[in-house]
Each structure stands twice: as structure tokens, then as C-alpha cells.
Amino acid sequence: FTSAKAVPDAVLGEHFHSKGKIFKRSVQETRVQDDIPDTQRDCTDKDNPKYPPTVTETTERLSDLRDVMAEYNVSAYIIPTEDWHNECYRRRQWITGFSGSSGLAIVTHNQSALWTDGRYYLQAEQQLDCNWILMRSSDDGTPSAWDWLEDVLPYGTSNEPIIVAFDPTLLSISTYNNYADAFKESKDKSIIMQSIQNNLIDEVWEEPECSNNPLLIMEKKWAGVDWWDKVEDIQGLMKAADVEMMVLHALDDTAWLFNLRGSDVHNTAVFFSYTIIELDKTTLYIKNTTELVTDEIGKHLLTDMKFCQNTPQIHKCLHINEYDDFQNELRDATKSDIINKVWISTSASYAVYGNVPENKQYSAAIPIQEMKAVKNDKEVDGMINGYNQDSVAVIEFLHWIEGAVTNEEIEVTEISAGNKVEEFRRKQEDFVSPSFDPISGFGPNGAVIHYSSTDETNVKITTDDMYLLDSGGQYKCGATTDITRTMHFGVPKDSHKEAYTRVLMGAIDLALAIFPEGTSGSRLDVHARQHLWDNGWTYLHGTGHGIGAMLNVHEGPFSINSRNTESLQPNVFLSDEPGYYEDNDYGVRLETIIRVVKADTPNNFGGQDYYTFRAVTLVPFDPKLIKYSLMSPRQIDWLNRYNARIRTEIGPLVQAENVEAYDWLIKMTVHVTHPDLDDHPDSPANKMHQSIASYVAMFAAFVIATLFITI
Numbered sequence: 001f002t003s004a005k006a007v008p009d010a011v012l013g014e015h016f017h018s019k020g021k022i023f024k025r026s027v028q029e030t031r032v033q034d035d036i037p038d039t040q041r042d043c044t045d046k047d048n049p050k051y052p053p054t055v056t057e058t059t060e061r062l063s064d065l066r067d068v069m070a071e072y073n074v075s076a077y078i079i080p081t082e083d084w085h086n087e088c089y090r091r092r093q094w095i096t097g098f099s100g101s102s103g104l105a106i107v108t109h110n111q112s113a114l115w116t117d118g119r120y121y122l123q124a125e126q127q128l129d130c131n132w133i134l135m136r137s138s139d140d141g142t143p144s145a146w147d148w149l150e151d152v153l154p155y156g157t158s159n160e161p162i163i164v165a166f167d168p169t170l171l172s173i174s175t176y177n178n179y180a181d182a183f184k185e186s187k188d189k190s191i192i193m194q195s196i197q198n199n200l201i202d203e204v205w206e207e208p209e210c211s212n213n214p215l216l217i218m219e220k221k222w223a224g225v226d227w228w229d230k231v232e233d234i235q236g237l238m239k240a241a242d243v244e245m246m247v248l249h250a251l252d253d254t255a256w257l258f259n260l261r262g263s264d265v266h267n268t269a270v271f272f273s274y275t276i277i278e279l280d281k282t283t284l285y286i287k288n289t290t291e292l293v294t295d296e297i298g299k300h301l302l303t304d305m306k307f308c309q310n311t312p313q314i315h316k317c318l319h320i321n322e323y324d325d326f327q328n329e330l331r332d333a334t335k336s337d338i339i340n341k342v343w344i345s346t347s348a349s350y351a352v353y354g355n356v357p358e359n360k361q362y363s364a365a366i367p368i369q370e371m372k373a374v375k376n377d378k379e380v381d382g383m384i385n386g387y388n389q390d391s392v393a394v395i396e397f398l399h400w401i402e403g404a405v406t407n408e409e410i411e412v413t414e415i416s417a418g419n420k421v422e423e424f425r426r427k428q429e430d431f432v433s434p435s436f437d438p439i440s441g442f443g444p445n446g447a448v449i450h451y452s453s454t455d456e457t458n459v460k461i462t463t464d465d466m467y468l469l470d471s472g473g474q475y476k477c478g479a480t481t482d483i484t485r486t487m488h489f490g491v492p493k494d495s496h497k498e499a500y501t502r503v504l505m506g507a508i509d510l511a512l513a514i515f516p517e518g519t520s521g522s523r524l525d526v527h528a529r530q531h532l533w534d535n536g537w538t539y540l541h542g543t544g545h546g547i548g549a550m551l552n553v554h555e556g557p558f559s560i561n562s563r564n565t566e567s568l569q570p571n572v573f574l575s576d577e578p579g580y581y582e583d584n585d586y587g588v589r590l591e592t593i594i595r596v597v598k599a600d601t602p603n604n605f606g607g608q609d610y611y612t613f614r615a616v617t618l619v620p621f622d623p624k625l626i627k628y629s630l631m632s633p634r635q636i637d638w639l640n641r642y643n644a645r646i647r648t649e650i651g652p653l654v655q656a657e658n659v660e661a662y663d664w665l666i667k668m669t670v671h672v673t674h675p676d677l678d679d680h681p682d683s684p685a686n687k688m689h690q691s692i693a694s695y696v697a698m699f700a701a702f703v704i705a706t707l708f709i710t711i
């Protein structure tokens, strides 16, 4: 998991919209109890709330917004997490103070509520002031936003309905339908949804500038396929579906299609864009075309128009237009009689749908989502190349921090450690930028799943507690990396080791899973949780997410959680990241990226292929935190094979750069034997086998001797 970045719907949906029945929860009940540590808001005394310095006071902002809402006759205003086209605005963060990547704010005339999932409960308690009700959307009984609105809003009439307003560019059509359908069902309350072009937050705050940065070409040796061949494949799918037009709303769909990358979204290699694919041409909408389309980019995009008259090469016919003209051009183009069906993603905005006549809308997943998740051979090479570079950097960092913290020569803090791991990554040839802001949490901060250390929360890292680092990079060979390791630089408590080992056992069991084709992530999730469940523990986040080839750190449609039903395919890359979090104490998360590969099974029932995983992150786990006696021989065997791969595949790369880090790598990857394994000299089982063997030998000798005597 990653902090402070936009996340695609696939991931947001994880725990987000509780379908639970409405739960009459009073404001009081959602507040935290008396024994609140001073790092969280204390709302027990309404008139005298107590806040840690991490809280943003929002009374004035809310009052300004409510004034504007009154001008528009609006009873409630929806402020969702911005989608990527609006990434730099962060309006929801401004109005609530809550900076997590998943969150939905709703302001009514006298209440304000924020929904977020289990990954963010602690962070929300640390950042929200007492104006805000925290809706814990991973918990049973938490109302959905529409159920809550229905409950708290007064009755309207058919002449003067109660208005729930939203910005049409910020709400996806599927989310809009959830609200609209719910309000339709309770007709007697007369609540309606109304889109308002002007964003109401924009009327009360200082709008930030959204930049647009130069484009980067993803070379064919890493992309594997020319963009026009991808267009041709998609046009083939469009013809098969009897569709004349497809709209790309997601920024990573356009970036992948054109083998281009950007940096308009913080730490994500995408650029502001839309694409319209038709059967005889494709139009790319980007900001500031004259500035962005340099000679080199023009050459890459074949801006030479001659293809547009050439029927056999029509898939190479590309127009480049201004981003700001997209909505109008879409509206005009879809009026045409030759356009009967327009393929649009259900995560596209209400505004995009508004520009396509209803009878022409073909609402379905965009096939690019799957095409880019299943990496081709060149993309696999690029991922492996990037992960090797990343593993070298993280190993150098882990060696460095262990020395720095134990020798106490320099002070290491959560923030300085996060900067240091980026410094090591920058030394790698293909590194471009971090892929998200590091989650660098020491002790209790490690229990905040999407923690982002700030000046107020930053602490020194010492030998006294657990340290968790979740970080990643963008590599121009076509890799987005994401890795978490948890460490202890002193003497861990038994509870730390118990948690670490159970998390590791789950991570290993998932990596070891063998499953037939047609199996989805929802059926594998339990592998990672079983050893935590055995102990009455769990974690409130998914187990694994897809990851891009220098694109998004969270990418659909494949993931490993209790809900995902997409059948896994070879060369899908996923994270394997179980965790355990003891609130206000410590957190453990171990995240390794794994690739789906064909398994070598003795049989293939039904003529099916069987699949398994192969790790692409190659960074040691902390032997000091492992209780080998809890682990099975099969898990230890995996760990030994993993450690051997670190030595042979990453060892030489580290040795070439940093001999001391190499020695550390060797120390961390020593072959281990299970306490109960036969080849363990002290193993009781081994001793018993030895004694049985000697009895057998003695008995045989006796029998043979007796035989000889009798004969």
C-alpha cells in the first residue's frame, strides 16, 4: 500500500461502499473513547475539543462552503477523492484535513462526514477535527453515503425536492447511479441528484495550478509493441463488439496505448489526456499540444497525416487535439449518424456520459486494462530489470540504516530514512522518480497503514522498536516498484517475532500457491491470512494489487482480496503484502511483488494449465524476527530458495556497487534448517530416526546371525 497518491477505482472499491443496511449511529458513538492517546482528536467535550497538531481545523472552511451551498439551494454536497484528471486539486483533503488516498466527504447543511476504509482509520482520527463524523466503511453496519443522506436529510416535495449536488467531472457514472438509484427507491423523501458545473469548493478556496510536463517515450525494446499495432488490435475488438467509437478516460490507458509516459500526477508516470479511438482514426487530447509535441514526440506519434488517406494503414492515422476541447468534440462527434455505439468505461465520469447520447452508450470495461496488466515478453523483461535495480537499492538502504541506527553516529528519523532510500534508488540507471511517498513508520506509527510522516509526527528511529518501510520507484525500462520490509535494529519482543513470522508465513503460502486456470484472487486471499486467523488476528486491507509497467502502483483488473473475481493469467504482476497492526504499538507488513507463471504439476486434470507465482522483488527478510519453529518445512524451503536467488541474482549487482552491503546480504540470506527437520543435527525427530535406524540394524544383524546359527 501506498500513501498520498491517487488510486484507481479498482483499489478504492476494495472496502469502500458498504452495502450494509442503514445504521443509526449518533455522532457521539463514532467518537473515540476516553483513553485517547494525545496523537488523536478528543471530541468528548463538544465545546472544548482537544487536537493533536496533525489536525486541520475546518470550521471556517465548512461555513464558507455552506454559504455557497445555500446560494445554490443545495442541501448536501459530495466531495469525492479526485480522479486523476483533477489529481493536483485535492479538494477533499482541503475541506476535511484528511490526506489519505481513499476518502469521500459529504457536507450537509448541519453535518459533515468522511468515509474511509480500515487502512486509514487511525490517520483519520489524527487529521480530522470534531466537525467530522468518521464513517468506517470497512466495518459492518456503517451506512453507505446514499443511505446516510437519506437518513439525515429532511423531506422534500415534488416541487421543491432536496438537492444533493456534485461536480460532474468528479463522479464516475457507476457511483452516480448508486446515489440516483437509492434516492429513486425512496420517492417519498423527494431527494434528487444534481450536477453543478462550477465546483463549489473552487468558489471558496484558492485553486492550485495544475502543471503539465514533457512526455517521455517508452522505447520499443521495453514496450514490445508499436502503438499503432495496439490501436489495430483494439479496432478489431471494437468491430467484434459492433462499436464505432471508444473513449479512454483513464490516464494510464492512454499512456500505455501510445507507449508514452509523463509526470503530471505526483509520482505516477502519466499525463493529462483523453483518447477517442474510431475505426478510421484516433484522436489524442493533451494539454498544450504545441509545447508537448516536440519533433521527437511527433516522430513517435507519426503526426505525418498521410496514413489518414491510406485504408490499409488507417490504424496509424492520429490526430492530436487540445485537452480542453475534448468534452465538446466528444459531444459533437457522437451526434454523427455513423456513430451508433460508443464504448465507455463505467469508471468514466458523469460528464463524459453526459456528452454521449444515452442510446449510444456501450458501458463496459476498457480492454486496455487487461491488455496492460498481462505483460508481454518485453514488458516482463523490463519489470524484472527494474525490480533487480530496485532490490539493489533497497538492500543498500537496509544495510545502511541498520548500521546508522545501531552505531548512533547520525540521527535517523522516519523522514530522513524515506529520503535516504530515494537517494539509493537515484543511483540506479533507470530510476525516474519515486512511485509514491514512502510510508516510513517507527513503533506506533508503523501501525498506521498509510502513514505519511510529517514534521509533527516524525520520530527518531532507534533500536527499541519495529520499523516499517513501504516505498517504490518508477523505472524507465518499464517498471513500477513497490516493496515493504519491517525491521528491528535491537532486540525484538516475542510478540514482534510472533507477528512477523505469521505475516511471513502467509506471504510465503500465497507465493507457493498452485491453482488451476480460471482461479481468481478472491480464492487465494486466505492463503495469506490463515496463520494470522489461527491466532485471532487479521489485517484490514487487501492482500495484493496489480502493478504497472512504469505506470500506476495500483492497477486493475487483477488483485488478491476477498472480492476480486478476475481469473489470473500468466505474466500478471501482483503484490503479496499481508500485514499485522497492533494499534498504538507497532506494525508489520511484508510486501513482495510476484508474477503469475505456469506451474510444473505432476498432472493436469481436465487438460488445464496450473499456475503459481515467482517473486520478482529479491530483498531479504529479517532473520532476527523469524520464529522458525512456527514455520512448516515447505515454508522454510521456500525461504531458502528465495535467499539463494537473492545471492545469485542480486548478489553480484550489489557486490559491484557496495561490498559492505554485499556482506550484509550474505549474512541475511544464510540457509536455515527447520528445528524439526531430519537434516537438523539437534532435531528430536532426527534423533529418533537415528535410534530407530540403529534398532533396525541391530535386529537385522541378530536375525542374520540367528539364520547363520540355524543353518
Ligand SMILES: *[C@@H]1O[C@H](CO)[C@@H](O)[C@H](O)[C@H]1NC(C)=O
Pocket (backbone or CB within 6 Å): 071, 072, 073
Ligand atoms: C434558490 O431558490 C430561490 C427561491 O427558492 C430562487 O429564487 C433562486 O433562484 C434559487 N437559486 C438557484 C441558484 O437555483
Ligand SMILES: *[C@@H]1O[C@H](CO)[C@@H](O)[C@H](O)[C@H]1NC(C)=O
Pocket (backbone or CB within 6 Å): 110, 111, 154
Ligand atoms: C440537522 O438539521 C435537521 C433539520 O433540517 C434536524 O432535524 C437535525 O436534527 C439536525 N442534525 C444535527 C446533528 O444537528
Ligand SMILES: *[C@@H]1O[C@H](CO)[C@@H](O)[C@H](O)[C@H]1NC(C)=O
Pocket (backbone or CB within 6 Å): 288, 291
Ligand atoms: C503552454 O506552455 C507554455 C510554456 O510552458 C505556457 O507559457 C503556455 O501558457 C501554455 N499554454 C497553455 C494553453 O496552457
Ligand SMILES: [Mn+2]
Pocket (backbone or CB within 6 Å): 001, 002, 482, 545, 575, 577, 591
Ligand atoms: Mn503495495
